[in-house]
Amino acid sequence: MFDNSETTGLSHLGEFGLIDHLTKNIELKQAGSLKGIGDDAAVLDFANKKVLVSTDMLLEGIHFDLAYTPFKHLGYKAIQVNLSDVYAMNGTPTQVTVSIGVSSKFPLEAIEELYQGIHIACEKYNVDLIGGDTSASKQGLVISVTVLGEADEKDIVYRNGAQEGDLLCVSGDLGGAYVGLQLLEREKLVYLENPKIQPDLEGKDYIVERQLKPDARKDVVELLKAWGVTPTSMIDVSDGLASEVLHICKQSDKGVQLYEEKIPIDPMTYETAREFGLDPTICALSGGEDYELLFTVKQADHDKIKHHPDISIIGYMTEASAGCNLVSKSGNVHKLTAQGWNAFKA
């Protein structure tokens, strides 16, 4: 991706030089960010708000493949997957720390692009980059992000608040990120077999972007707030719909009826899944990485959300003894199981 003859090596900058170089233009925008990078610790003021903390690590070869992942997208995604966890608590992300371990095989320009993506994501979501750690790595690229956010205690939504009869809802559409990954993996194999063949991703932008450049659903949290709807439980869809539904059921001690025909799947996801011989519903249930919000609301809120094109009501909560069920398009009832992302890889 980078012609090393025209690039800058990391080794001559050293660790301090690299941190300085990557963070010199940071402006803190949150009033609560009293001190950012440059001391032993950042200093933050959350006033009367509760503090939300989540962390996610991305490892080369496990979570991303640099053969088809642009550094800028990777930086952007590393931030988004963390922001998504704060939105899933019905909170507002305010700060992030970013630690990277980077092999000296990477040119400085690659790490600059990674940080460009990080900065773009922070700017777009009004989040301050307030700290981190930069280290050499003998083992490829490692990115660890911790996000801090805030919320009033009364607004925080956990996974365990779903009640019997609540409507199960999901934002956006599902399965796209997984099918996009299959596409990228296929084109990588084609390229490895014959480097003269250019990747054939034409017309597939949407699902490729779902995989490479997801956006945390800040808008959904804001919409619900504007409508006066507080979900009774919420979680983000990182491991696949089935896994997340089961988390809500288990932690709320409830069952669920989930309707296959209600699961939102984009036409391009559907069509491309079929091209790969995959069941689109399975891609949505077990694919993961969609970073949509899955939540439950009281039936009384039905009228407020029913007409929004970006929110789908996909089922309802039952008593725990009724079990966690998927009702297929043909009306058959199956026990819902979480295969998760790894099952596909096996």
Next chain:
Amino acid sequence: MFDNSETTGLSHLGEFGLIDHLTKNIELKQAGSLKGIGDDAAVLDFANKKVLVSTDMLLEGIHFDLAYTPFKHLGYKAIQVNLSDVYAMNGTPTQVTVSIGVSSKFPLEAIEELYQGIHIACEKYNVDLIGGDTSASKQGLVISVTVLGEADEKDIVYRNGAQEGDLLCVSGDLGGAYVGLQLLEREKLVYLENPKIQPDLEGKDYIVERQLKPDARKDVVELLKAWGVTPTSMIDVSDGLASEVLHICKQSDKGVQLYEEKIPIDPMTYETAREFGLDPTICALSGGEDYELLFTVKQADHDKIKHHPDISIIGYMTEASAGCNLVSKSGNVHKLTAQGWNAFKA
């Protein structure tokens, strides 16, 4: 280290299983830890305190060598190096998140020992483990820790507050962690050449522990508080005394006179450095990883600290134009330079 025939593979547990297994017995002790592991984010209450945040990543082959680092020590150290950053702000650490990337080549028992070390450190310092991420790794062991702490705004000590005439002080002794590392590296080479020879570390416990199992200086922060001494600036010694002194000088816009003869070096560090043909002063100045506290106090506080055996006054701050100087034992004045840890490795 582990006989794989009697151990448990990680693969059958899966990611969720591993997290559950490692965190099932956690009890939250901080009143401010409202929700720990188990939702999209932890929920914390800092009441009227300011929040301190710092993060450090440890990578196999860069920051530690599993040939001579017991997993339990490694977990303990990963927490300590982070706590040290909060104490260096004159704050109190309250929570940590721990993300690990782990190759499936490690048996479950190894990761359990790592977490034992983490739990022991958390318990000892009254810090809650409130979140994290556990992932497969293709790249050896990766540990990323983020620490949160609290302080009243008036108590927070930055690097930039040193004034002309302030006394420069350091806790404990320096250079031991670096010399301990040389010893471990030597014994590793001996072992690789002849696996029948047992490591010869007899009588060297102190410096080996300085390297493998450092303790953050909570006690020093508490002592200063008890004496009514608020440092004007503070930093922890992770990269070597010279580097940290220069950080304080640069951020405070001051110069320094640092006296070689005042630098505290333990006799075992001194003697072992000599055995290796190393200058003990250079080990203290550039060795790093001692995790002592370097701080400046007003001259008026001299009487309060002068008799404590664990605090050394090693110099004083000057105006910036006087420069940053090291006064050698023979009275010669040298410009202080930071070679840092990497210089040793070159």
